[in-house]
Amino acid sequence: MASSTIGYIQPTSTADVLALSLVATCSTYYLLKGIVWDKPDPYRYQLFERPQLRDDAARDLKRETRNIAKKLEEHGKNVVIFWGSQSGTAEGLANRLGRECHLRFGLEVLVADLSDYDPETIALIPKAKLAIFIMSTYGEGDPSDNTAGFWDWIHNAEGIPLPNLRYMAFGLGNSNYNYYNRVIDVTADALNGFGATPLMPVSKADDAQGATEEDFMAWKHRLFIVFQQDLGFDEIEIKYMPTFSVTKEESLTVAELYNGELSHRWADGKAASTCSPIRPLRIQKSKELFVSSERNCLQIELDLSDHSDLHYKTGDHLAVWPMNPDEEIERLLKALGISRDNHVPITVRSLDPTVKAKIPSPTTIVTLLSHYLEICAPVSREAILNLAQFAPSPKAKAYLLTLGGDKDLYTDLLTRNYLTMGRILLLASPDSTWSDLPLSYIIESLPQIQPRYYSISSSSVISPRRPSITAVVAKTPLVNAPTQCIFGLTTNYLLALSNSLSTSNVHPQGLTYQLNGPSETLKGGKIFAHLRKSKFKLPALASCPLIMVGAGTGLAPFMAFLTERQKLMEIGKLVGEMLLFFGCRDPEEDFIYRTELEELERLFAGKLRIVTAFSRVPGKSRIGDVLRLIEEGANFYICGRANMAKEVERAVGNAMRVKNGWDDTQLNDWSRKIKGMRKLQEDVWG
Incomplete structure (x- = not known):
């Protein structure tokens, strides 16, 4: 019978000692590999690197200044065009404008990625120079990724003096979104509050009408009039x-x-x-x-x-x-x-x-x-x-x-x-x-x-x-x-x-x-x-109710949500009530994942209800169920085109207004609150 007490094994012979020494040596050898001996060559990657990559790396070692005022002075530039771009459109427009300002007026222009410069150095730009902001808004009034540092600066900095900054601003957005061109509006309001001088009204492009290009051309025409009439810039013959x-x-x-x-x-x-x-x-x-x-x-x-x-x-x-x-x-x-x-x-x-x-x-x-x-x-x-x-x-x-x-x-x-x-x-x-x-x-x-x-x-x-x-x-x-x-x-x-x-x-x-x-x-x-x-995520608690609204391929993330919750239920987790609204053109041709959804509805055994809304088939309202689940703390998700999301938000907002007797201020406060708490999340496009 084995003893209940575990003791230490002691070496009893020379062979045991040698064996233990060998084990210790091998262990030490293995653990110190790459630290004391056989260190990886830090330059080994160069054996597999193309020559042009080494050239790029060498240039990167010459660290560029992050002071925008210093950059303008060093390169003799008198205009800076800042761009904030998510998909590349604003960046492209900024580059085009920079080239044309140079060709048409002889101006020396710096086209600047907002993330390349410390935003506080904007305050150092002298009055003799001009700043132009071309910035996009995407999602729910969000700035582009490269605008993050600048965005934090204008929101968190206090008492920024910008009396010397003269600027113009053009925004890119889509009126199907709830916060159409919010980024350029917030930027202009902040700059004005810091004492900057706008040389012309803020202009905006609306991609909902496919008018971004024409809106930009119209704004550029007005901009050049300001250049000539207000700033005294002489137009020269354009040569490529x-x-x-x-x-x-x-x-x-x-x-x-x-x-x-x-x-x-x-x-x-x-x-x-x-x-x-x-x-x-x-x-x-x-x-x-x-x-x-x-x-x-x-x-x-x-x-x-x-x-x-x-x-x-x-x-x-x-x-x-x-x-x-x-x-x-x-x-x-x-x-x-x-x-x-x-x-x-x-x-x-x-x-x-x-x-x-x-x-x-x-x-x-x-x-x-x-x-x-x-x-x-x-x-x-x-x-x-x-x-x-x-x-x-x-x-x-x-x-x-x-x-x-x-x-x-x-x-x-x-x-x-x-x-x-x-x-x-x-x-x-x-x-x-x-x-x-x-x-x-x-x-x-x-x-x-x-x-x-x-x-x-x-x-x-x-x-x-x-x-x-x-x-x-x-x-x-x-x-x-x-x-x-x-x-x-x-x-x-x-x-x-x-x-x-x-x-x-x-x-x-x-x-x-x-x-x-x-x-x-x-x-x-x-x-x-x-x-x-x-950030389009399920709540941490599986018991939290869900309301999901998707049209067409907007159903995609909800298939992930539902299959994950079904797995949680399968292993014994308490799963909250779920209501899925799905819409498409034709139930016979466009109802994607139909078989999978029907099976999930069966497996959830009453926890999931699927409400279909086909554009060619009359439907019925379930607003009462939606309001009940919202009051029970449901997370509300919308995925699909921006105009659809806007209509869904409007319908739910109006229903909440009627039910609670709210005025516009109370409705807006509620809307901001649920978005801030991530109780309303959207994954929308176009």
Whole structure:
């Protein structure tokens, strides 16, 4: 019988002593590896690093000043254009305005990322200089990631003296959101309160009407009148001056080039803390959710197994980095007179030390158009006017000047044609190549490819290494030419990739892509993607009631919520009452996850009620249940288009007003309170 007392084992022989010594030596050897001996070489990464990356690192060692006033003085700049941008639109407009201010008035302009400078140094900008703020608002009145430090400053600093600051401001927003252009309004109010002088009224763009470009042009026209009439700036003859040099580097080898790899590094701390690195993720499974043969909705499951540094939580987003379709690449190459086989290396360098060349370099023209520039983006009326100076013939020049100068003519053409850069060049000059159009102008004019974000529709508790997304494939017919369509860049790329992994193997509209990616990086059904943290989260207590409202693919995060709660109930947790409102166009064709929802409703055994709202089928109100659950402390979630979310909030707010006899002030106080407590959360777009 074993003794109940455990004693220490003592060595009884020389062999025992030697064995114990050997064990101790091996343990010490293992534990000190990498600390005392076999230290990793801190420069080993250079063996695998491209030469241009070492050049970038060397430049980074020369730390740039974060004092904006000092920066302006050092580089002889008399105007600073601050930008706050989430998707790249405000940044693009700021760069365009900076170039035009220089070309039209000879002004020396610094286009400044707000996250690159300490906001308190704005107070040091002398009165002789001008500041322009171009800032976007997204979500529920939120500032862009790169505006976070500035936003904190204007909210938390007290007694900031800005008597010397003269400024103008332009905001980008969407009136479908409840807090339309809140960021620029708050910024202007704060600057005015600190004693700054606005040189013209704040102007705003409204993307709900698709009017951002025209709103910007109208504001810019007023801005230039102020420049001339109030500030006495003389207008000079406009002559194109490139911001970047593009040089052929035929001596470089393929190994030294960027071939489309995404070497993106998050520019500011907030983005770095919320976004994972970009990785090539394998598509594990893809499933068609629509019954209709005319439309597609994909459920795509991705595999994180090869990337131990990637993790997500229920409610987070997954960003997909798209590539351009072959057809659009060929169209632009044809217009420029460049062969697809032209792989001559080029180097892109900034001609202004204050301007960062964000295009990976060296690369090739074909790679540039395939992976780094949004060549499928519509061309603005202003861009058409600017293209006229490079026209290959007087006829083409006259056509572009007429089209760009007539808003109605341009708008009408948009209803019948999809005006990308390649298409407008061929439309204006179908028989002559644009040999005088500098590649630098293409780089300056086209936005860089940005990722598209999708709500993750899986639960991290149930599927920690297999996040899934749900995406409707965008195909928008032109108003006056319904046989022509504008194809959503990312969703059609995903459809082509999804089909390549199945028996169909082709895109329904014949779109093709270089699906294996740069240097075969994406071979085997992979995409470049990263994860982004979200605040759209389940309550900590499973017993908290939930109200969920989703339209179309807005159902995605709620599938994650419901499957996670079902798992909690399965292991014995008390789960609160749940009410899900789901809407789509047609219950026969568009009711995604119908089978799964019906099964969840059965498993929850009365804890979950699903209320469908189909646009083509009459429904009934459940506002009484909603108000009851709100009073019981429910969390309220809305996911879908911003205008839908706005209508839902309005309906619930009006019902609360009537029920409680509130006035506007009381209703607004209640609304702010539940949002501040995260009892009302939204994940909305467009």
